[in-house]
Amino acid sequence: MAIRPILHAPDPRLKVKAAPVALVDESVRQLMDDMLETMYAAPGIGLAAPQIGVASRVIVVDLAEEESQRQPLRMANPEIISVSEDSQIFEEGCLSLPDQYAEVERPAKIRVRYLDYAGTAQEIEASGLLATCILHEMDHLDGVLFVDHISTLKRSIILRKLMKRKKGLAEVA
Ligand code: K1U
Ligand code: ZN
Numbered sequence: 001m002a003i004r005p006i007l008h009a010p011d012p013r014l015k016v017k018a019a020p021v022a023l024v025d026e027s028v029r030q031l032m033d034d035m036l037e038t039m040y041a042a043p044g045i046g047l048a049a050p051q052i053g054v055a056s057r058v059i060v061v062d063l064a065e066e067e068s069q070r071q072p073l074r075m076a077n078p079e080i081i082s083v084s085e086d087s088q089i090f091e092e093g094c095l096s097l098p099d100q101y102a103e104v105e106r107p108a109k110i111r112v113r114y115l116d117y118a119g120t121a122q123e124i125e126a127s128g129l130l131a132t133c134i135l136h137e138m139d140h141l142d143g144v145l146f147v148d149h150i151s152t153l154k155r156s157i158i159l160r161k162l163m164k165r166k167k168g169l170a171e172v173a
Pocket of ligand 1: 044045094
């Protein structure tokens with residue numbers, strides 16, 4: 001397993017639509033393992049393959065607050081089967097938009113189909129933060145960031161802050 005560098009906006013690789021995996025083979029399992037290690041190290045509660053520069057439809061999620069309670073979800077080719085009519089609002093962060101947060105409204109309950117670590121088709125129902133996190137990660141697979149769900153003004157403030165931060169880091173280096 002390896003910790004991989006996480007891309008930061010405005011990297012163009014974060015805006016690309018990722019391709020489905022043909023099957024869950026050893027290379028996809030290796031990718032899932034690396035993504036989980038990278039996510040735990042960050043730390044974060046989710047990660048999508050495009051965030052480490054891999055344009056494949058693979059995400060990982062784990063809401064556990066303690067190492068002893070970890071219950072990782074590794075999903076290839078996730079698809080939304082249904083969403084509830086009612087919505088919920090969570091404050092979202094993103095490892096590709098460091099230190100930036102905003103409230104985002106999304107469906108409160110979802111049903112998702114995906115291929116697991118063994119390549120077996122699974123379906124789960126998710127609600128609360130788990131639903132929001134899965135939807136956030138699935139957005140990454142289509143080149144969508146949480147800032148694409150907020151007002152133009154809030155989005156430009158966040159993106160300007162990130163550009164400034166990038167410039168500051170470049171001047172130090
Ligand atoms: O996709 C990502 O960049 C990961 C992101 C997932 C996410 C967070 C909040 C709402 C929706 C999706 C993160 O994990 S940001 C970091 C974070 O939320 C966190 C970090 C440490 C402990 C607990 C949470
Ligand atoms: Zn994110």
